[in-house]
Amino acid sequence: MTHILAIDQGTTSSRAILFDGAMKIVGTAQQEFPQHFPDSGWVEHDVADIWRTVEETCRKVVADKGLTAADIAGIGITNQRETTLVWDRKTGDPIHRAIVWQDRRTARFCEGLKAEGHEAMVTERTGLLLDPYFSGTKLNWLLENVDGARARAEAGELLFGTVDSYIIWKLTGGAVHATDATNACRTMLYNIHEGRWDPEVCKLLGVPMGMLPEVRDSAAEFGTTDLLGGAVPILGVAGDQQAATVGQACFGKGMLKSTYGTGCFALLNVGDAPVASTHRLLSTVAYQLDGKPTYALEGSIFVAGAVVQWLRDGLGIIGKAADTGPLAEKADPQQRLYLVPAFTGLGAPYWDADARGAIYGLTRGSGPAEFARAALESVGYQTRDLLEAMALDVGGLGETVLRVDGGMSASDWSMQFLSDVLGAPVDRPAVLETTALGAAWLAGMKAGVYPDQDGFARQWELERRFEPTMSEEERTARYGGWRDAVRRTLTQRD
Numbered sequence: 001m002t003h004i005l006a007i008d009q010g011t012t013s014s015r016a017i018l019f020d021g022a023m024k025i026v027g028t029a030q031q032e033f034p035q036h037f038p039d040s041g042w043v044e045h046d047v048a049d050i051w052r053t054v055e056e057t058c059r060k061v062v063a064d065k066g067l068t069a070a071d072i073a074g075i076g077i078t079n080q081r082e083t084t085l086v087w088d089r090k091t092g093d094p095i096h097r098a099i100v101w102q103d104r105r106t107a108r109f110c111e112g113l114k115a116e117g118h119e120a121m122v123t124e125r126t127g128l129l130l131d132p133y134f135s136g137t138k139l140n141w142l143l144e145n146v147d148g149a150r151a152r153a154e155a156g157e158l159l160f161g162t163v164d165s166y167i168i169w170k171l172t173g174g175a176v177h178a179t180d181a182t183n184a185c186r187t188m189l190y191n192i193h194e195g196r197w198d199p200e201v202c203k204l205l206g207v208p209m210g211m212l213p214e215v216r217d218s219a220a221e222f223g224t225t226d227l228l229g230g231a232v233p234i235l236g237v238a239g240d241q242q243a244a245t246v247g248q249a250c251f252g253k254g255m256l257k258s259t260y261g262t263g264c265f266a267l268l269n270v271g272d273a274p275v276a277s278t279h280r281l282l283s284t285v286a287y288q289l290d291g292k293p294t295y296a297l298e299g300s301i302f303v304a305g306a307v308v309q310w311l312r313d314g315l316g317i318i319g320k321a322a323d324t325g326p327l328a329e330k331a332d333p334q335q336r337l338y339l340v341p342a343f344t345g346l347g348a349p350y351w352d353a354d355a356r357g358a359i360y361g362l363t364r365g366s367g368p369a370e371f372a373r374a375a376l377e378s379v380g381y382q383t384r385d386l387l388e389a390m391a392l393d394v395g396g397l398g399e400t401v402l403r404v405d406g407g408m409s410a411s412d413w414s415m416q417f418l419s420d421v422l423g424a425p426v427d428r429p430a431v432l433e434t435t436a437l438g439a440a441w442l443a444g445m446k447a448g449v450y451p452d453q454d455g456f457a458r459q460w461e462l463e464r465r466f467e468p469t470m471s472e473e474e475r476t477a478r479y480g481g482w483r484d485a486v487r488r489t490l491t492q493r494d
């Protein structure tokens with residue numbers, strides 16, 4: 001009973017990661033699943049694909065190690081956030097595909113709510129902006145557009161959940177309909193000050209409260225599952241960016257992490273009271289332990305590693321992601337190219353859904369190396385945008401060190417540039433699987449097999465620190481050029 005199984009249900013794949021009693025990864029199983037794009041700006045997942053890949057990867061990783069249910073002390077779940085599911089309480093049948101966080105179908109509905117003057121109330125209570133990104137308007141869409149859904153929801157026949165909630169429900173054979181505070185706070189239905197579903201916001205979005213899951217701590221009892229052939233308790237749940245914050249042991253006020261996967265999500269721990277952003281960041285629950293929420297300011301960027309994928313699949317100038325750094329190193333240092341990767345609009349702090357990508361500063365001498373450099377630099381510049389907004393919201397970041405993780409943080413060139421453009425140290429941990437580690441620790445700590453919060457924080461291990469080497473003058477000039485490029489790209493300029 002010393003192992004912990006972490007389930008990481010992400011946007012493009014499901015993974016099951018097995019940790020031993022010393023919190024070391026001893027096995028991983030992963031399965032990708034199809035993305036569905038039924039209309040422009042729409043993104044859906046088949047609910048059956050989500051469940052099948054979770055079920056199969058969990059069974060595989062445990063069987064591959066020759067283990068059984070008796071060896072697993074607990075399960076921790078972490079997940080793509082905001083993605084919206086509705087299913088039948090009796091049969092478990094979903095009424096529709098899951099509507100994915102990236103889906104923009106409710107943009108007009110959000111604009112309408114803003115025009116009617118509802119944004120201030122929604123933001124004050126939920127910490128979020130009135131944007132299609134979050135679950136609330138997606139749930140409204142399902143109730144309005146799926147035949148009979150509203151009547152069935154009002155009759156108590158339907159349940160709503162984010163991905164964690166659905167996985168818990170399936171794992172427990174329908175016995176538990178619950179979520180944790182970090183997932184609840186991404187729905188735009190949850191009052192982050194009072195720690196409960198908000199009746200007024202639910203009314204505004206036409207959501208019957210009977211279909212909402214019970215909200216628990218991030219380390220709590222979420223029932224048991226027979227999936228592995230014997231009863232195993234589910235003891236940890238957190239949205240993936242919050243799980244990474246936990247996995248990076250960002251437990252102190254002022255600690256900051258940034259995860260570089262397809263997108264980039266930076267979370268700053270702001271302590272036990274939420275900070276209302278005046279610079280278009282999100283106010284969110286970082287984790288909730290023993291009934292006490294710890295809050296974060298979050299900046300979400302939609303394109304980080306995705307710009308590298310574009311170099312590979314769109315332009316064909318690199319063979320694999322890891323070629324980007326070495327190619328960028330060959331760029332002519334005299335050229336100043338700025339790539340604004342607004343492929344699907346710009347996220348925080350601009351929130352310009354209609355902006356599209358642009359490149360500035362091209363000359364006859366610009367080639368693949370300069371494009372690669374501009375692409376990697378764009379990730380550094382966007383991170384600085386977020387940190388500038390955070391500093392304004394909290395009155396300065398002080399001596400903050402940024403902890404990084406995610407696939408793209410493997411790029412030394414990108415992390416050095418990030419440190420240069422921030423003018424601050426960047427710490428890369430020995431374990432880059434911080435999301436899974438965070439979920440595993442929540443469950444393992446609850447099970448009593450892993451150390452407490454302080455003990456876990458002490459085990460955080462640095463692999464490499466990147467220190468700034470760029471002159472202040474160059475940093476200012478380069479960042480000024482970026483701000484100018486963004487200003488020219490936005491659809492609504494000051």
Ligand SMILES: Nc1ncnc2c1ncn2[C@@H]1O[C@H](COP(=O)(O)OP(=O)(O)O)[C@@H](O)[C@H]1O
Pocket residue numbers: 010012260261262263304305306307308309321322323324325406407408409410411
């Ligand atoms: N060495 C590298 N240099 C630059 N980008 C990289 C490198 N390795 C991975 N990436 C980028 O990181 C992303 C994958 O990170 P990952 O954390 O697995 O993302 P996600 O969980 O969003 O799928 C991809 O977009 C890839 O292009």
Ligand SMILES: O=P(O)(O)OC[C@H](O)CO
Pocket residue numbers: 009010011012079080081082101239240241261262263
């Ligand atoms: O599945 P990921 O890693 O792309 O994360 C998605 C985020 O949770 C969206 O908010």
